[in-house]
Amino acid sequence: MRFLTALVALGLIASAPAQAAFPEKDVTIVIPYGPGGGFDTLTRKLSPYIEEYFAQKAGQNFNKIKVVPKNMPGASGKKAAVYTSKQKPDGHTVQIFNIPGHGLPYIKGENPGYDIEAYSWLNRVGGDSYVVVVSKEGPYKKLDDLVNKSGDLKIPEQGPGSTSNMANRITWSTLGKGGEYIYGYKSSRDYTTAVLRGDGDVTMLASGSAKRYNKGGDYNILAHFADEVDPAFPGAVNGNDIGHPELHSLGLLRIIAGPAGMSQEVMDEWNKALSYAVNHPDIQAWSAKTGNPVKAYDTTAETKKALMDTLNYFKKFRDVF
Amino acid sequence: MEALDLAVITEAWVRLFELDSLFYLILGTLIGLVFGVLPGLGGTTALAILIPFSMNMEPGDAIILMAGVMGVAPTSGAVTAILLNTPGTAPNAATTLDGYPLSQQGKAGLAIGAAAAASGLGGIIGIIFLIAMVPITREIVLMFAPTEFLLLAVLGLVTVSLSTGKKFVKSLIVGLFGLIIASVGYHEVTGEERFTFGIDYLWDGFKLVPVMIGFFAVSEMINLWAKRGSVAGAGEMEAINFRQVLQGCLEPIKRWKVLLRGSAIGTGVGALPGVGGTVAAFMAYTIAVTTAKPSERDSFGKGNIVGVIAPESANNAKEGGALVPTLAFGIPGSAEMAVFLSVLILHGMVPGPTIMTESLDIIWILIAAAAASGVIASIITISAASSIAKLTFVDSRTLVPIVLSFAMIGSYSLDNEIYDVFTTLAFGFVGFIFMRFGFPRIAFPLAIVLGPLMETSYFQTLRIGDGTLSILFDRPQSIVIMLLIVGCIAYYLKGFFTRSDNEEASV
Numbered sequence: 001m002r003f004l005t006a007l008v009a010l011g012l013i014a015s016a017p018a019q020a021a022f023p024e025k026d027v028t029i030v031i032p033y034g035p036g037g038g039f040d041t042l043t044r045k046l047s048p049y050i051e052e053y054f055a056q057k058a059g060q061n062f063n064k065i066k067v068v069p070k071n072m073p074g075a076s077g078k079k080a081a082v083y084t085s086k087q088k089p090d091g092h093t094v095q096i097f098n099i100p101g102h103g104l105p106y107i108k109g110e111n112p113g114y115d116i117e118a119y120s121w122l123n124r125v126g127g128d129s130y131v132v133v134v135s136k137e138g139p140y141k142k143l144d145d146l147v148n149k150s151g152d153l154k155i156p157e158q159g160p161g162s163t164s165n166m167a168n169r170i171t172w173s174t175l176g177k178g179g180e181y182i183y184g185y186k187s188s189r190d191y192t193t194a195v196l197r198g199d200g201d202v203t204m205l206a207s208g209s210a211k212r213y214n215k216g217g218d219y220n221i222l223a224h225f226a227d228e229v230d231p232a233f234p235g236a237v238n239g240n241d242i243g244h245p246e247l248h249s250l251g252l253l254r255i256i257a258g259p260a261g262m263s264q265e266v267m268d269e270w271n272k273a274l275s276y277a278v279n280h281p282d283i284q285a286w287s288a289k290t291g292n293p294v295k296a297y298d299t300t301a302e303t304k305k306a307l308m309d310t311l312n313y314f315k316k317f318r319d320v321f
Numbered sequence: 322m323e324a325l326d327l328a329v330i331t332e333a334w335v336r337l338f339e340l341d342s343l344f345y346l347i348l349g350t351l352i353g354l355v356f357g358v359l360p361g362l363g364g365t366t367a368l369a370i371l372i373p374f375s376m377n378m379e380p381g382d383a384i385i386l387m388a389g390v391m392g393v394a395p396t397s398g399a400v401t402a403i404l405l406n407t408p409g410t411a412p413n414a415a416t417t418l419d420g421y422p423l424s425q426q427g428k429a430g431l432a433i434g435a436a437a438a439a440s441g442l443g444g445i446i447g448i449i450f451l452i453a454m455v456p457i458t459r460e461i462v463l464m465f466a467p468t469e470f471l472l473l474a475v476l477g478l479v480t481v482s483l484s485t486g487k488k489f490v491k492s493l494i495v496g497l498f499g500l501i502i503a504s505v506g507y508h509e510v511t512g513e514e515r516f517t518f519g520i521d522y523l524w525d526g527f528k529l530v531p532v533m534i535g536f537f538a539v540s541e542m543i544n545l546w547a548k549r550g551s552v553a554g555a556g557e558m559e560a561i562n563f564r565q566v567l568q569g570c571l572e573p574i575k576r577w578k579v580l581l582r583g584s585a586i587g588t589g590v591g592a593l594p595g596v597g598g599t600v601a602a603f604m605a606y607t608i609a610v611t612t613a614k615p616s617e618r619d620s621f622g623k624g625n626i627v628g629v630i631a632p633e634s635a636n637n638a639k640e641g642g643a644l645v646p647t648l649a650f651g652i653p654g655s656a657e658m659a660v661f662l663s664v665l666i667l668h669g670m671v672p673g674p675t676i677m678t679e680s681l682d683i684i685w686i687l688i689a690a691a692a693a694s695g696v697i698a699s700i701i702t703i704s705a706a707s708s709i710a711k712l713t714f715v716d717s718r719t720l721v722p723i724v725l726s727f728a729m730i731g732s733y734s735l736d737n738e739i740y741d742v743f744t745t746l747a748f749g750f751v752g753f754i755f756m757r758f759g760f761p762r763i764a765f766p767l768a769i770v771l772g773p774l775m776e777t778s779y780f781q782t783l784r785i786g787d788g789t790l791s792i793l794f795d796r797p798q799s800i801v802i803m804l805l806i807v808g809c810i811a812y813y814l815k816g817f818f819t820r821s822d823n824e825e826a827s828v
Contacts, residue, residue, distance in 0.1 A: 034659070035369040041663045044372055071369070073736075075507070075524040154784065160512035182784040183510040184467075184777035189651045197463050199785050212671050213651070289669050 022091045022266045023054055026066040029256065030095040032080035032102075034073040037187075038209075042126055042254060042292060043069045043096050049277035076161065077102055078112050085114040089259040091266035094122065099253040101163045103311045107318055116311070120262035121304040123274035126254035127295050128206040129226040130167045131233060135196045136220050143175075143222045143237055146202055152178035153201045156194035159183045161321070167204045167250050169320045171225075174244055189213060206252055207233075212291040225250050249313040255303060267300045326681065333685035336381065337693060345382050349389020350694045354701065356390070357397030357409045364394035364410065366735070368660040372667070380668040384683055385690045387664055391657055392694030395598065395636045396440040396702055403432045403629070404712050405552065405724050407538035411529050412598035412636045414766050415606045417537050419621060419628025424552050426624050429710035430562065434569020435626050436633045437702040439580060442573055443634030444695030446584035447591070447641030448688055454592070454642075458649035464798055465593055467781035472793070472802040473593065474775035477600055477767055479806055480607040483813040485761040492764045495755060499768025502527055510780045522740040529599070529769060531732045531741040532748050536765060538728045539749025540756055545717045552713040552720070566706040573630045579609055580634050587635030591642025598639045603767045605635030611813050622761065637695060644691075648676055648684060 029047065031040050047067040054065040072080040080095055081102055087093040097119075105112035134140045146153060153172065157165050160183065172179045182200050185191035192213050195203050202222075205213070210221055211232050221233040225247040229238050239247040256274055258267075277283060278296035287294045297303045336342055349371075356367035367390045375383035398409025403420035416436060423432040454461060478496060485492035505516045506526030517523040545552065573580045583605040590601035609631035610621045621628050640657075647658040651672035665672055670680045712720070732745040755762055786792035793799045 035365075035372070035663060037659075037663070041666050044376070044663070045667055047373075048376065069373075073525075075521060078524075079521070159509040180784060182467075182781050184781050193462065194466075197466055199466055199781070215671060286669055290666055290671055292666075 022269055023065045024090075025092060026068055027054075027091070028068045028070050028093045030080045030084050030093065031069055031071045032073065032077035032095065032098065033071070035071050038292070039096050039098065039254065040069070040071060042294070045286060045292075046125060046274075046277045046283065046294075049280045049283060050273050052280075053273040053276040078114075081112070081114045081116075084257075085119065085259055087259045089120060089261035089263075091258060091262055091270060094256050094258040094270065096125065097253075097255050097257055098163065099255055099307060099310055100166060100314045101161075103307075103314070104161055104166070104321075106311055107315045108321060109318070115260070117308070118260040119257040120260060120267055120300075121255060121257045121307055122267055122270040122300055123278075123296050123303050124253055124255050124306060125274055125278055125296065126293055127306075128208050128252050128293050129224065129248070130164075130171070130204050130250050130252070131207050131210045131221045131225070131236065132171070132202060132223040133192060133195060133205050133210055133214075133219050133221055134202050135198070136218055138195075138198070138201070138220075140201065140222065141220065143242065146222070147175055147177050149177075149201065152180040154182060154199075155179045156182045156185055156191040156200040156203055158185055158187070158191060163252050164188060164204050164206075166314060166317075166321060167252075170250060170314070170317045171204060171247060173317070173320045174247060175242075192219070195219070206293075208291040208293045249310070251310055253306060253310055255307060264300075271297075271300050271303070329681055330685050330689075333682065333689045336686055337385065337689045341382065342385050342690075345378075345386040346389045346690055346694060347697065349386040349690075350393045350697045350701070353390035353393035353694070354397040354698060357394035358401055364391050364657045365660055367394065368657060368664070372660070372664060375664055376667060380670070380683060381686050383664060383668060384687050387661055388687050388690035389694040389697075391640055391661065392444060392637075392691045393698035394657075395633075395640070396437060396444075396695065396698040399436040399440065399629075399633055399636075400433060400702060400706075400709060402537075403436060404429055404710065405538065405720075406541035407724060407728065408533060410598075411533050411766070412602040412632070412639075414533050414537055414599065415602035415632035415636075415763075416629055418606065418763060419623075419625050421541070421552075422622065422624035423626070423629070424710075424713045427713070428565070428624065429713045430565035430707050431569040431572070431626065432629050433706040433710055434566035434703060435572040435629050436569075437699040437706065438570040439573040439583070439630040439633040440637040440702075441695050441699030442580055443584045443587060444637035444640065445692055446581065446634070447588045447638030448692045449641075450585070450588040450638070451641035451644055451688065454588075454645055458645045461592055462646050462649055466796070467778040467785065468792055468796055468799050469802060470593070470774060471778035471782050472799055472806065473590075474771040474778060476802060476806050476809070477604050477607075477771045478764075478775070480611055480809050481603060481764050481767045483607070483611055483809065485763065488759070488761045491760045495760050495762060496764035496768045499765040500772045502532070503769045503772030504776075510777055522738075526773075527744060527769075528735065528741060530735055531744040532769065533766060534728050534732050535745035535748030536752040536762065538724065539745055540752025542721045542724050542728070543749060543753045544756055546721045549717055551716055563707045566703055566710075569626075569706075570703060572626050573634065576627060576630055579627050579630050582608065582612075583631040583634035584638035587638030588642035590635070591639030592645040593642075597643075597770065598636050599766060599770050601635045601639040601642075602632035603763065605631040607763070608809075611809055622763075640691060644687075648672055 029043050031043050033039050047069055050067045051065060072083060077098055084093060084095040100107065103116050106116045132143060140146050155168055168179060185194055188205055188209050191203050192205060194200060196218050207224060207230055221236045224230055224233050224236045225239050227248055229236050239245040275296040278294045283294055352367050353364060368387060371386060375386060394410055395412060398413040399416050402408045402413040402416040404424055406417045406421040408414040408417055420432045420436065423429065482489060482492050482496060505523055507514050507524050586605045586608060587601045590604060606628060609627050610618060643658045647662055651662060662672060670676065670683060728745060729742050732741045735741055752762060782790060
């Protein structure tokens, strides 16, 4: 019996360093944009649940690990990505990435000062598909009405290089329709309102945003590029219906990643912590209520594969950007 | 008129006077006061810092805490603007133009009293406008397209140039300099980089706050150091007493037309996304100058109390206006509102056309808390005014290092960015040079804020109008703004010629 106790004690001691290795201190999640946007909101919402996971894992006799969201806006997210790439790969500094936005230089073959493939990709915390949005009061009732419009479509947008601009350019070039982009709107909310006001004909949005913005029923959603059309968009077609199922690959991802060179153990720990937070009933309830889709993967390998699939899909269209 | 349900409104006010609500309201107000006084740190920073704390709070309490901060920061920012020529928040820059000369004359108490009262009253008037606008928020937001934004930017630049009177040409030079500075960085419409010289820091352009701190505060400190003495060199310390402060409080009431006009401009400009408090304050100031009697116009910039009342009432009233697009469409009307928006979403509320039906109780708590915090802030500021106004008698050898330290810390703490400090220093010297050669500095901040708005709206208007600007004449609201621009020029020219005649007659 004494031997058994000693063995158990030894086992505990032996396992202690592995447990203490990560996290040893507070962790920082870099947000590449200012306070108030979708990335900021999601990171701040998830942080307490990541803390909860670390606390449960460590037990009660452990200093509580804090998860600190840190805004680092600048150069459309480039500043934060460069910063994160230079941090120690010990898991204590990670970042929420905007994909394909952060991958645009990779897609275009440019060098932004960071290598998107080299980061340690941990887990997806959000992901969404695109929808085509028009004003309910406008003349377009079906996707064909837009395609058959004489002349180019006028499309209010944030700016060249934004993720929704990439989605628009791929969609309309696939459908053989020209687009004239009205740039300079500050946010997706802003350019969607521009469609309602009549500044332009159509724009594209992430499906979660579309649900949020359309609570008052101001818009018609004409297409939803996903394998299954969301019931919230009655009457919308998908890629299968129009003979372009490849448009379903037009995804956008919110992924947490750390600097290159993180150990697989630490990466797995992060993967589990993020899955725990994302799948927490509170987060799922909040997600359903506010239209902020949150989804996680089971492994870091799946996360990296999803990243590369998305980037390589966009890369095929580099000439239209 | 479901939005104006009396039972819900009464319930909100009753809720506000519960003990825990009052605690959060006063806590928010005090935090906002501190952040407002420190240069560079404003309501936006305070709100961002409070987000994690608010997450575990009940939504109503979180909203009250946030509303406390939002209601007060612009008020306290006026104090340093008046005393030290250092705007606590960017919109307070307009208050320095007449507030600081009043301090130099030993009338800091009068100016702070007037600013605090104008802020409090302006805030309340803004809330009243907001309440009136609640049922028609949607229509208001949809009425303003890029066409109108383009014309509003032109209106702002025209009025500011005209307000400088005889220094019109010098003002234009300052304005052009501002436009050049505003054009630095990545251009969101063309996707090109301008004047960045390969420096990463310049990719996002110059940030407003470090530039403002340098241009107004650092330049003033250089000037004060060169002059020696104290801010209120010519004034008498004994003159600053509570009576002077109270006298200041009565000024906005005596000049109720200026107060109402400032508040209306503040609410109107606040309701337009992307324009913000700085423009509201400067527009109110320039319109006050333009519409003043020709004989009074020369006293602006030299310590005219109207030059304090107009921007301060507009600056606080804009909070009410900025809530319109935030609540109705989820489009933030100001930087503070962008952060506030995320607080709403974090608590599961979805801003948009349906928020008025789904979260009406919270909206009214927010409105009640914002109105109350403005009043509390004014009372605190008025009570402390005569003591803090004595700062203006501190010798420059003591004052300058302290203010410069705060200016640098404020600038750095914005984004923990050392280049922001260099920006502040550089614009400090530029501002000082403008001062020494008698260039009116007012056009600079407005050009910086309105330049990008004007350029983007111009490109958008061209695209919407198929390559021409003819749609400017198709929309009634555009025509109204064009008439306002022409009216301002005509009104000013009329005053200019009248004044010339009088001056000639008196010679």
